[in-house]
Amino acid sequence: MADETPPPIPRDLHCEYEERPFRHCTRCGETLEDDRGGFQISKAYKQGECVMEYALCDHCRISMMEEFSQESKKRLAEYQDENVDLHRGLHHCSVCGIRRGDTGVDDFVITGICEGINLLHSIMVCGKCGDGIQELISVKTRDTWRRFVDENFPGPPGEGEYPEIEETPVQSMAVFSPQG
Numbered sequence: 001m002a003d004e005t006p007p008p009i010p011r012d013l014h015c016e017y018e019e020r021p022f023r024h025c026t027r028c029g030e031t032l033e034d035d036r037g038g039f040q041i042s043k044a045y046k047q048g049e050c051v052m053e054y055a056l057c058d059h060c061r062i063s064m065m066e067e068f069s070q071e072s073k074k075r076l077a078e079y080q081d082e083n084v085d086l087h088r089g090l091h092h093c094s095v096c097g098i099r100r101g102d103t104g105v106d107d108f109v110i111t112g113i114c115e116g117i118n119l120l121h122s123i124m125v126c127g128k129c130g131d132g133i134q135e136l137i138s139v140k141t142r143d144t145w146r147r148f149v150d151e152n153f154p155g156p157p158g159e160g161e162y163p164e165i166e167e168t169p170v171q172s173m174a175v176f177s178p179q180g
């Protein structure tokens with residue numbers, strides 16, 4: 001079906017630092033354009049400012065997911081089944097439906113799964129719902145994240161500023177994964 005070509009990656013999911021689309025995986029440096037599995041872009045905002053952003057190639061996304069505890073993965077998958085609408089896009093929280101820009105919605109995380117120059121799917125999670133999701137995950141899983149952040153970002157990020165990783169949507173459509 002011709003009208004189902006995915007849209008291009010929107011400006012919202014470009015790299016703020018370089019002011020252009022992400023070109024390389026933040027973790028391994030691989031060129032994203034050649035990535036066949038679908039790469040993930042996440043950006044976390046605090047008070048309307050982007051405080052952290054990254055791109056993860058398919059390989060890195062999967063290898064990080066593998067380090068998450070089974071318990072965390074299970075809880076996140078259940079949470080997603082029960083609470084998450086994957087079709088609200090980048091402007092409405094996929095959990096509670098609140099809109100970016102509404103009063104009090106200055107903290108949020110946006111995530112896109114992309115392939116080549118196209119956006120396959122995208123979600124937004126508001127700060128409040130993000131906090132609830134963090135409570136679902138184990139200490140071990142949080143440590144996996146902390147390590148990723150320590151290794152890839154200079155300076156000490158504050159608590160709760162880490163955007164979540166997406167589960168591999170191609171296989172499972174599970175979107176929620178731990179942050180923090």
Ligand SMILES: [Zn+2]
Pocket residue numbers: 025026027028029030056057058059060061
């Ligand atoms: Zn990578």
Ligand SMILES: [Zn+2]
Pocket residue numbers: 093094095096097098125126127128129130
């Ligand atoms: Zn929400």
